[in-house]
Amino acid sequence: MKIVFLAPANSSHTKKWCKWFSGRGHQVTVISLTPPDEDIAAKVHYLNSGTGSQAHDWQKLGYLTQCRKVRKLVAELQPDIINVHYATSYGTLAALAGLKHYILSVWGSDVYDFPRKSWLHKKMLQFSFKRAGRLFSTSQAMADEAAKYTDKSFDITPFGVDMELFHPRRRNRQDRDFVIGTVKTLSPKYGIATLLKAAAKVRQKFSDIPLKIRIAGRGSHEAEYHALATKLGLNDCLTWLGFISQEEAANEWANFDCAIIPSESESESFGVSAVEAQSCGCPVIISDIPGLMEATKPGETSTVIPRGNVDELVEAIVKLYQKPELRKKLGEAGRAYVRENYELNDCFAKVEKMFYNWMKNNSF
Numbered sequence: 351m352k353i354v355f356l357a358p359a360n361s362s363h364t365k366k367w368c369k370w371f372s373g374r375g376h377q378v379t380v381i382s383l384t385p386p387d388e389d390i391a392a393k394v395h396y397l398n399s400g401t402g403s404q405a406h407d408w409q410k411l412g413y414l415t416q417c418r419k420v421r422k423l424v425a426e427l428q429p430d431i432i433n434v435h436y437a438t439s440y441g442t443l444a445a446l447a448g449l450k451h452y453i454l455s456v457w458g459s460d461v462y463d464f465p466r467k468s469w470l471h472k473k474m475l476q477f478s479f480k481r482a483g484r485l486f487s488t489s490q491a492m493a494d495e496a497a498k499y500t501d502k503s504f505d506i507t508p509f510g511v512d513m514e515l516f517h518p519r520r521r522n523r524q525d526r527d528f529v530i531g532t533v534k535t536l537s538p539k540y541g542i543a544t545l546l547k548a549a550a551k552v553r554q555k556f557s558d559i560p561l562k563i564r565i566a567g568r569g570s571h572e573a574e575y576h577a578l579a580t581k582l583g584l585n586d587c588l589t590w591l592g593f594i595s596q597e598e599a600a601n602e603w604a605n606f607d608c609a610i611i612p613s614e615s616e617s618e619s620f621g622v623s624a625v626e627a628q629s630c631g632c633p634v635i636i637s638d639i640p641g642l643m644e645a646t647k648p649g650e651t652s653t654v655i656p657r658g659n660v661d662e663l664v665e666a667i668v669k670l671y672q673k674p675e676l677r678k679k680l681g682e683a684g685r686a687y688v689r690e691n692y693e694l695n696d697c698f699a700k701v702e703k704m705f706y707n708w709m710k711n712n713s714f
Contacts, residue, residue, distance in 0.1 A: 462616055546578055607633075637655055
């Protein structure tokens with residue numbers, strides 16, 4: 351197949367899609383509003399709109415000046431499949447460009463956050479859904495949210511995980527520390543402050559626990575969290591890792607004794623981090639966000655706490671420290687759950703089959 355993705359070329363999710371489909375022998379092209387930041391397994395057409403991804407929504411209207419270029423590129427490429435990722439920006443661009451028979455994949459904030467900003471934002475999302483031929487969602491939770499803005503049904507296409515990369519054999523620690531941590535963007539919606547406050551309480555109330563904390567990620571609130579950690583007296587047991595690669599993330603998850611994913615916003619549409627951690631055989635503590643609970647099997651592969659509840663998180667951390675047999679049980683069940691539901695090749699093979707079926711019934 352000749353596949354065109356309208357998607358950000360610098361996104362790890364876009365790269366994963368390109369790598370898998372290119373590896374299957376498909377001809378993959380990406381039309382992107384952001385330049386690639388490293389090699390990607392596809393030919394990239396970068397549309398420089400003069401507006402960065404961090405710009406204000408109204409400044410991003412500059413994206414829409416690229417409609418003619420998109421229409422021309424698609425006419426030249428003659429793809430079998432057009433898959434547009436992210437319902438706003440790319441979805442609106444595809445709709446205004448007049449593209450036909452394309453598949454639209456929703457990602458998260460485009461459904462949870464964008465339409466709540468104003469009446470116009472809501473109408474833009476509805477317009478994107480109306481023009482798309484078929485709709486994909488990475489989780490049922492997000493499909494349920496998106497259903498508020500369209501009568502169309504969604505196919506569920508969860509993010510898969512490379513289980514050979516995210517593997518328990520990467521664990522190589524010999525120390526007796528109890529290591530907890532996360533790999534997330536340093537943003538309030540991911541509950542980083544809750545994690546820090548809970549860690550501080552564990553140290554205060556349970557000084558016998560040899561606690562170590564490792565946090566990977568970058569974000570606009572990075573300085574704020576560093577300052578909070580200092581105020582809480584965590585600097586001697588906390589390591590900030592900054593941005594890390596997928597391989598480095600696999601190493602971290604495998605070497606945690608407990609992964610903590612305390613997100614506080616429902617725009618966490620699907621718990622990719624939770625799936626990665628489980629694949630590494632690491633027990634996880636998650637907040638009661640629908641997308642996170644869908645990515646685990648609460649009570650069997652994960653411990654669930656109310657979002658933003660520091661004391662409940664403290665209790666969960668201490669319980670897992672005190673019960674190593676429970677950590678082992680949760681970790682083994684987690685990897686089995688990922689193998690059954692979220693193995694990378696299985697997930698993408700389902701999408702590939704959907705692509706072939708869509709191609710048979712639609713032509714450009």
